[in-house]
Amino acid sequence: MITTTDLTKVYRSRGREVTALAGVDLHVRPGEVYGVVGTSGAGKSTLIRCVNMLERPTSGTVTVDGVELTALAGGENRAGKELREARRRIGMVFQHFNLLASRTVQQNVELPLEIIGLDRTERRRKAAELLDLVGLADKARSYPGQLSGGQKQRVGIARALAGDPKVLLSDEATSALDPETTRSILKLLRELNQQLGLTVLLITHEMDVIKSVCDSAALMRGGRVIESGALTDLLAEPGSELARELFPLGESGTGRPDSTVLEITFQGDTSAQPFVSQLARTYQIDINILGAAVETIAGRMVGRMRVELPGSHQDNVVPIGYLREQGLQVDVLDPARTAKTNGAAA
Numbered sequence: 001m002i003t004t005t006d007l008t009k010v011y012r013s014r015g016r017e018v019t020a021l022a023g024v025d026l027h028v029r030p031g032e033v034y035g036v037v038g039t040s041g042a043g044k045s046t047l048i049r050c051v052n053m054l055e056r057p058t059s060g061t062v063t064v065d066g067v068e069l070t071a072l073a074g075g076e077n078r079a080g081k082e083l084r085e086a087r088r089r090i091g092m093v094f095q096h097f098n099l100l101a102s103r104t105v106q107q108n109v110e111l112p113l114e115i116i117g118l119d120r121t122e123r124r125r126k127a128a129e130l131l132d133l134v135g136l137a138d139k140a141r142s143y144p145g146q147l148s149g150g151q152k153q154r155v156g157i158a159r160a161l162a163g164d165p166k167v168l169l170s171d172e173a174t175s176a177l178d179p180e181t182t183r184s185i186l187k188l189l190r191e192l193n194q195q196l197g198l199t200v201l202l203i204t205h206e207m208d209v210i211k212s213v214c215d216s217a218a219l220m221r222g223g224r225v226i227e228s229g230a231l232t233d234l235l236a237e238p239g240s241e242l243a244r245e246l247f248p249l250g251e252s253g254t255g256r257p258d259s260t261v262l263e264i265t266f267q268g269d270t271s272a273q274p275f276v277s278q279l280a281r282t283y284q285i286d287i288n289i290l291g292a293a294v295e296t297i298a299g300r301m302v303g304r305m306r307v308e309l310p311g312s313h314q315d316n317v318v319p320i321g322y323l324r325e326q327g328l329q330v331d332v333l334d335p336a337r338t339a340k341t342n343g344a345a346a
C-alpha cells in the first residue's frame with residue numbers, strides 16, 4: 001500500500017547539507033498498522049512528510065495505493081492537480097492537532113470537504129458521521145478550546161478521514177497526551193484500521209506505541225532503516241534490536257560460572273507448553289529461572305524466559321536442541337553475559 005525505494009532527503013540551508021533520509025526502503029502492506037520508531041533526529045518526520053509529499057524527496061520513489069507520487073508534478077506548496085487528488089486519499093494526523101480555534105468541531109471536520117467543494121448538506125452529513133465514528137457526536141458545536149487533548153485528537157482523526165482515505169499517516173499523534181488518553185487514541189486507530197480496512201503508518205519515539213498497536217515496525221537511525229518487519233517475525237529473529245527493546249527481560253540474574261544461560265522466546269500456542277518442567281524431567285537437570293515475562297504483542301501472546309542450565313554450552317547442546325524442536329526460539333547468551341549470540345547449536 002505504501003512503498004518507498006531508496007528514498008533520500010537532503011536539506012540544504014545556508015551552505016550546509018543535512019542528510020535526513022539516506023536511502024529508505026519501506027514496504028507497508030494494505031490493512032496493516034506500521035510503526036516507524038527511532039530517537040530524535042532519526043528522520044521519522046521527514047519520512048512521513050515525504051510519503052505524502054509535504055516534503056519533496058531529493059531522490060527515490062514514493063508509491064501510495066499504486067500511484068507513484070514522486071512522478072507527479074509539484075510538491076510542498078505547489079502541488080499539481082494529480083498530486084492534490086492523490087493526497088486526498090491520504091489522511092494525516094498531527095502531534096499538536098492543528099485545529100482551527102475559531103471554528104467549531106464540526107466546522108473543523110468540514111474544512112477538507114469545503115476545499116473539495118462538497119455542498120453544505122453533504123458536508124454536514126459527512127462530518128456528523130465522522131464525529132460519531134470517533135465518539136464525539138455530542139461535541140459538534142464545541143470549540144477546540146473547550147476540549148481535552150484526547151478529544152482534540154479525535155477531531156483531528158475525524159478531519160483526516162473526511163476524504164475517505166485508504167491510508168492514514170500519524171505523526172506522533174499521542175506524544176502530547178497522557179498515558180490513559182494515549183491508550184484510548186491508539187485503540188481508536190486500531191478500530192478504524194479494522195472497521196475501515198485503513199492502512200496506518202505512524203511514527204513514534206515510544207516503544208509502547210509500537211507494542212500496543214502495530215503489526216509491523218521499522219527502526220530508524222541516522223536516516224536509515226536499521227531493522228524492519230512484522231513484529232512476530234522480529235521477535236523470532238535472533239539478535240533483533242527491536243525485539244529486545246519491545247520485550248526487555250532486564251539485566252537481573254545473569255547466572256553462575258560454568259553454567260549456560262538461555263533466552264527462550266515463545267509465541268501463541270507454544271506458550272502453553274510446560275517446556276521447562278519437561279526439559280528438567282527428560283534430561284534430569286536442575287533448571288534455574290532467572291527472569292520471565294509474558295506480553296501481548298501485535299495481538300499475539302509472546303513470552304520470554306531466561307533460564308540457567310548447569311554446565312557449559314557444549315554440555316547442553318542436546319537439551320538446547322530439544323527446546324528448539326518444540327518450536328521455541330532459543331538464544332544462548334555468551335559466557336561473558338554481555339552480548340547475545342545465536343548459539344553454535346543453531
Ligand SMILES: Nc1ncnc2c1ncn2[C@@H]1O[C@H](COP(=O)(O)OP(=O)(O)OP(=O)(O)O)[C@@H](O)[C@H]1O
Nearest residue numbers: 011013018020038039040041042043044045046047
Ligand atoms: N527543514 C529542515 N531543514 C534542515 N534540516 C532539517 C529540516 N528538517 C529536519 N532536518 C534535519 O533532518 C534530520 C532528521 O530530522 P527529522 O525531524 O526527520 O527527525 P525525527 O526522527 O522526526 O526527529 P524528532 O523525533 O525530533 O522529530 C535532523 O538532523 C534534522 O535536524
